[in-house]
Amino acid sequence: MGVIIYLNHLNQPTMSSAATKDTTVWQISIEVPKCLDEPVTELLSALLEQPASAYCPLESDSAIVSAFITERSQWSRERNHQLKRQVLEFFPGETKNQNWKATCRKIKANDWQESWKRHFKPLEIGSRLLIKPSWNRRKPRKSQSLIVLDPGLSFGTGQHATTRFCLEEIERLQSKLNNPSLLDVGTGSGILAIAAAKLGYIPVKAFDFDPDSVTVTRDNAESNDVSDLIRVSRSDLTKLKPETASKYDLVCANLMHDLLKSHAETILNRLKPGGYLLLAGILTEQFPAVKECFQRLGCKQIKTQIEKEWKSGSFQLPA
Template identity: 45%
Template sequence: MKKPSLWQVSITTSLEAEEAVVELLARVFARASGVYTNEETKITIASVYCQKQAEWTPKKRAALVAGLKQIKASGLDLGAGKISVNKVAREDWSESWKRHFKPIEIGSQLLVKPSWIKRRLKKNQALVVLDPGLSFGTGNHPTTSFCLHEIVRSRKSQQAQSFLDIGTGSGILSISAVKLGYKPVVALDFDPEAVRVARENALLNGVDRQLRITRKDVTKLPLTGREKFDLICANLISNLLVSAQKQILSFLKPGGTLVLAGILKEEFPKIEKAFKQAGLKKLRDLEEGEWRSGSFTFPA
């Protein structure tokens, strides 16, 4: 039986305004968006995918129009700022992803690849098979890549370490953590579609019983009585990192590591200052393209 089509809501913008537009789409639709950038023209298209046409309402269009006006008024080069809505066959959507999703290796410890690509594993290399879903996170984006490197870097063999994935998306980070030996591993996301896709990917990789994936709004979690973790990855938009700062820190063990990603390089100093004021010390950071990510810990 033919699967129902998807509805793609896209905004054409510039590289400069990419993060602001991505954040706008996430706020209006309460889900992550995918981004494609033409390397020659530097034109960026940010998109979200809806299961039903009814999800695209006049109220949401008005919210996008108002948000784009605010972005332009802030001084960012919005580019075309064009909103478009297209009906997309699931098969066409999947095929388009195949052109963008390439295998990635994190040293000799981890290989993440789609199911349609064959690749021989290195000795003792963990494998994560991940096909794209409506919730993004394939490892090719600089912020996801930084998180994966930190998961590998932080893993101490023969030692019990726990991991929390806040904003799990496709589940790539938490699945990788299980494969590398972290235990327990917990993943949170507010988007029900992300939770569904992450659970499917966990099942595909045979780690569904070792990974707890739940739908939660991190900004509304209580600050006490929390399970603590050795390593936390919070790959979220900047506003969420600030508004959920106390909740995120309530999960961190003393001496644990907190990885913050999903941050536009111009916004990183603000995020860094906020978490340093909360008592954290920066361990390292990396700037790649328009993005900057960092790892933090409480001083010993």
């Protein structure tokens, strides 16, 4: 029998959780080659210091990277040029002969929300998870756990390769471990922690440095009736004290590569001997350095997955 998970969005908090149907926002849209949808999304998110994401029409070779802002001044000509320079510098081959198309238009929140009903389709992840919006009538198979997800003001569709890898591994490893526990480092919307709680992990702990993410995760956990199974807190890797660390059977760290390398020992201090570590959010060319860092500390690589520009890995600490 499947479990049902209700979420406001996947893996990222909404740009403005206080937005109402009459809120006026500005949508930044940048057309890029489809192969650059996720790297440009990461760059735009870092530039604005808030979530951005991408929509990839199946019939097109291009993707639309978008973000939503509440003040027009947040997107200036200087910021547009800064992002363009970064993309051209990091991806000269992919952007050769490509025109830079960036727009910023005023919209109402309810106009955006209604438009998503035409684009947001059910998505299967692994063999036991199905993500769909609340308005879709598709039923899960008996073996599937259902995630009911309505997007907020960011394009969190569940198609990000790193999130999908983590969900698949959480599902796979649950049957290999005895009464497993889980730590979600950088929880975002809490989807990994909520999925783990629904699949039987106990205890489950999640933390994030962003207070909005902590609020969103708590709200999502409560709406899914797992708030008593997940301990959510605001923290970051620099505040974790190794000498007092609780240890877990599975640790998920979906973070930028520089954070993974600089805090590798802190992350491993949270892992039980024989436990598993999921590392995601890493560009393919950056993965070897991350892998070497954790292998040097005693981890064995168990599994990797490459999708588009992203590479994720599952590691095990010796018993």
